Amino acid sequence: MTDPSGTDRLDRARPPRVLTEDHRAGPRKPDGKPALAWLPGLLAGLQGALLSLLVVVLPAVTAYVVTSADPANASVAWTRSTEVGAGLWLIGHGVPLGLGGNVLTLMPLGITCLALFTCYASARRSGEATTTSLVAGIGGYTAVTVVITLLMRATIADVALAVIGGAAVSATGLATGLARRPEAPRVRDLTRPLWSRVIxxxxxxxxxxxxxxxxxxxxxxxxxxxxxxxxxxxxxxxxxxxxxxxxxxxxxxxxxxxxxxxxxxxxxxxxxxxxxxxxxxxxxxxxxxxxxxxxxxxxxxxxxxxxxxxxxxxxxxxxxxxxxxxxxxxxxxxxxxxxxxxxxxxxxxxxxxxxxxxxxxxxxxxxxxxxxxxxxxxxxxxxxxxxxxxxxxxxxxxxxxxxxxxxxxxxxxxxxxxxxxxxxxx
Known part of the structure; x- marks a missing residue:
């Protein structure tokens, strides 16, 4: 169906694919840019980190609660179960885990894939397809990995690995999710300036x-x-x-x-x-x-x-x-x-x-x-x-x-x- 000007109404109703900040990003500054363009991305990054962390920690806490009546576990604090779960989540990002004097360095790639999926789902559901939003999400996710690493009494080298692993996982997952947003520009359009220079x-x-x-x-x-x-x-x-x-x-x-x-x-x-x-x-x-x-x-x-x-x-x-x-x-x-x-x-x-x-x-x-x-x-x-x-x-x-x-x-x-x-x- 078309209006008198010949414009397709369905096409006019379809959300445009833009390369700049989206108009739904909240209040705007006097120059017309969103005032809190970073907030949706930050929330998406935090949500992706906390969701994947919860999925890993919850089974460990459940096992502790069920076995808490065992006299052999009387001297084990409930926080130990959360430490083990958080450590497993960190090793999925490349941070070694110390268990009973042993060091676990074999990354469980299933946890890595879980973190990628939660970042993807969070960004696709509530993110904004902007560079500012992506950077804020990566920063929020990486901050969570660093904080948990510090709470685990880790070394400086572990903190550096947490920064690298958290940034790599969140950048991949969030960018993929934001690319599927309805207002997102096509990936081909974004990569063409660089990719077209290759023969x-x-x-x-x-x-x-x-x-x-x-x-x-x-x-x-x-x-x-x-x-x-x-x-x-x-x-x-x-x-x-x-x-x-x-x-x-x-x-x-x-x-x-x-x-x-x-x-x-x-x-x-x-x-x-x-x-x-x-x-x-x-x-x-x-x-x-x-x-x-x-x-x-x-x-x-x-x-x-x-x-x-x-x-x-x-x-x-x-x-x-x-x-x-x-x-x-x-x-x-x-x-x-x-x-x-x-x-x-x-x-x-x-x-x-x-x-x-x-x-x-x-x-x-x-x-x-x-x-x-x-x-x-x-x-x-x-x-x-x-x-x-x-x-x-x-x-x-x-x-x-x-x-x-x-x-x-x-x-x-x-x-x-x-x-x-x-x-x-x-």
Missing amino acids: PPIRTGASAGVLALSYLVAAAAAVSAVWVLAGRATINDIIRALDLDVVGGSVLAVAELAYVPNVVVWALAWLVGPGFRVGAGTSFTTTEVVSGPMPVVPLLGALPQPGSGGGVLVAAPMLLVLVGALAGWWLHRRLPSVRAVDPLVAGAAAALTAGLCAAALVVLASGGIGPGRMGDIGASPLAVGSQVGAGVLLGVLLVALPTDAEFRAACRRGLSRLVSRGSSAP
């Missing part, structure tokens, strides 16, 4: 690298599910040996869920070849499994057992080439190739992007859960990153080069010159 082969190749890594992570998640199904007998034996009550079992299950993303990253390292370790002297690869004494945790019962390596599993790293080929086909359909070298540049960009991202995931999923041999858990970022990069590069080039018209034309011209030189030689 097209590198832009398209980097996107292909992210796509290849997403395929690998999906395959690793499927492998993790197969591990759990195959090891359900061992998992059940461990659960029976622990003899936990309902509350203790529930708390343990929640704690294990926090480390499920870590297992997925370990499965990624296993798929691509280098494998991973759970304690010094152990090795879990597709060719061989060297195990050792491990903590009595049901989730670890899903890991490959000794004797399960070799056979057809040796060919598992070939999945890298297949994933690279899929990324190469995607690259072929979207690369505006004008030079014969463009597929090579794009393939190198895809390999570098996939390798660096895989190495970053391995760094986040590695650490330790105590002194001695259990201080070495995870995989080698360099080995996994280089293997992923090499496999993706091979797969991309196997598809992108033969299907590129400019590259084929250059090959024909080079072959013709070689033939002509051979025929003219005496």
Whole structure:
């Protein structure tokens, strides 16, 4: 329906996508700018931090309340449960946790994902799509992580890690949530000034690298599910040996869920070849499994057992080439190739992007859960990153080069010159 001026009423009713401060940000200054443009972002950041903290602390407090009648816990203050929950929340941001003289450095990536989601949901629901709002939200969230770290009697190094981890988590989650606000500008419009300065082969190749890594992570998640199904007998034996009550079992299950993303990253390292370790002297690869004494945790019962390596599993790293080929086909359909070298540049960009991202995931999923041999858990970022990069590069080039018209034309011209030189030689 249109009015006499020919304007679509539905279009006029639709909220505009703007690049400046939104008119709903509250009272305005004399110059027309919102007086409290930072307030919605600050509240979104605080809400995201407190919600994720509550989800982690609540199970610990519940376990304390249920077991408070036990004489063995008579000397344990209720604040200890909140300290443990807050410490687990902090380690999800990269701050080490001290437990009984041991230091836990293995990040539970599930808690990190929880914090990202609460930031995203808070920003999308009540934030304002402005730079001021985003900065205020990051500052509020980071302030919460620093305050909790100081209350835990942490060191200066821990406070620095809290600042870095809190800022990284909140910036990612809040920015993603604000980008989904109805008044938010399109991400493509915001990134075009910077992204357009990169040559097209590198832009398209980097996107292909992210796509290849997403395929690998999906395959690793499927492998993790197969591990759990195959090891359900061992998992059940461990659960029976622990003899936990309902509350203790529930708390343990929640704690294990926090480390499920870590297992997925370990499965990624296993798929691509280098494998991973759970304690010094152990090795879990597709060719061989060297195990050792491990903590009595049901989730670890899903890991490959000794004797399960070799056979057809040796060919598992070939999945890298297949994933690279899929990324190469995607690259072929979207690369505006004008030079014969463009597929090579794009393939190198895809390999570098996939390798660096895989190495970053391995760094986040590695650490330790105590002194001695259990201080070495995870995989080698360099080995996994280089293997992923090499496999993706091979797969991309196997598809992108033969299907590129400019590259084929250059090959024909080079072959013709070689033939002509051979025929003219005496």
